[in-house]
Amino acid sequence: MIEFNDILQAHARIKSIVKHTEVVHSKLLNKWMGHEIFFKVECMQTTGAFKLRGASNFLAKLAEQESLPKHIVANSSGNHAQAVAFAAKQFNIPVTIYATxxxxxxKAAATKHYGAELKLFDTRLQADSAVQEAASEKDVVWIPPFNHPDIIAGQGTACLEALQSIDNINAVFAPCGGGGLLSGTYVCAKHFDPQIKVIGAEPLAANDAAQSLRNGRIISLQQTPKTLADGAATPSVGHHTYEILQQLDGFYEVNETDIAYWTQWLHHLLKMHIEPTCAMTMQAVAEWLNDQVSPQRVMVIISGGNISATSMQNVWAHDHLTKLPSLGQTHLNNLSNK
Structure with missing residues (x-):
């Protein structure tokens, strides 16, 4: 398991490559919900997502060790692809990305823009198999999307910056695909304060992590899931991330209607381009807050903002803005009586 010091070292390594993104909030949302909710907006990151942190740390550490490869390969549904392509460009190393x-x-256009070659396959399993074969060649290094200590440490720097910016946070929420961001968030938050709750969210339609946590072993999805949260459509978590995910304080599975609902509302309230993958985390926030008996201060890691026109059309297929975000009057009355 990685330690907090790994995250500190990662932050020092990558500060010249990644942006120190803002923490924002919505006064209106806080009024409606009855709690203070803060958002670490990695949608404003250079490549539009937190993934740049892990990829940059992976390569910067190799550079420190004077062991940079002649070629880099990676497998990704998009955000990791862009991150690896951008990070590798900083070190003048050619990249091939394997994706579905x-x-x-x-995401495909941005990946190519950063100089990477893009190879596409029918399924995620085929892409994963192809990248493993390519990585076996001489002087080639595979940068995995989540299942590596240096990737996890890099992703944890988002939480580091967030908790350095805002004090007295009661809980931190992050989405879960392969678990790199959520794992790094857990290690970081628990160092700041062991009492901070760390809670994850995942699409119900791609709930391999939830199944794995319930069954006490890693379970892989047998088919490519259909979900608005494409960034969380990974077949399974990794053994590095799973070890940490088992210690989470909570984990929620979110249906497609709720994913669309919160994507629309966060776009409206924060005035930012936010991916369904991280917008769904607000459903976990709402369900968790509904069980709290005192006012809470929570941090939500907004993991990215790269959305295609097709995804946007699907998100806005039905208007969800007619229903205001709320935990209900009974909950608000209970808070006011404390």
Missing amino acids: SNISSI
Whole structure:
């Protein structure tokens, strides 16, 4: 398991490559919900997502060790692809990305823009198999999307910056695909204060992590899931991330209607382009807050903002803005009586 010091070292390594993104809030949302909710907006990161942190740390550490490869390969549904392509460009190393043919068009275009070659496959399992074969060649290094200590440490720097910016946080929420961001968030938050709750969210339609946590072993999805939260459509978590995920304080599975609902509302309230993958985390926040008996201060890691036109059309297929975010009057009355 990684330690907090690994995250500190990662932050020092990558500060010249990644942006120190803002923490924002919505006064209106806080009024409606009866709690203080803060958002670490990694949608404003250079490549539009937190993934740049892990990829940059992976390569910067190799550079420190004078062991940079001649070629880099990676497998990704999009955000990791862009991150690896951008990070590798900083070190002048050519990149080949292996992905599925349903990759978001905007993520594919950005990946190519950063100079990477993009190879597409029908399924995630085929792409994963191809990248493993390519990684076996001489002087080639595979940068995994989540299942590596240096990736986890890099992703944890988002939480580090967030908790350095805002005091007295009671809980931190993050989405879960492969678990790199959520694992790094857990290690970081628990160092700041062991009492901070760390809670994850995952699409119900792609709930391999939830199944794994319930069954006490890693379970892989047998088919590519259909979900608005494409960034969390990984077949399974990894053994590095799973070890940490088992210690979480809570984990929620979110249906597609709620994913669309919170994507629309966060776009409206924060005036930012936010991916369904991280917007769904607000449903976990709402369900958790509904069980609290005192006012809470929570941090939500907004993991990215790269959305294709097709995804946007699906998100806005039905108007959810007619229903205001709320925990209900009974809950608010209970809070006011404390």
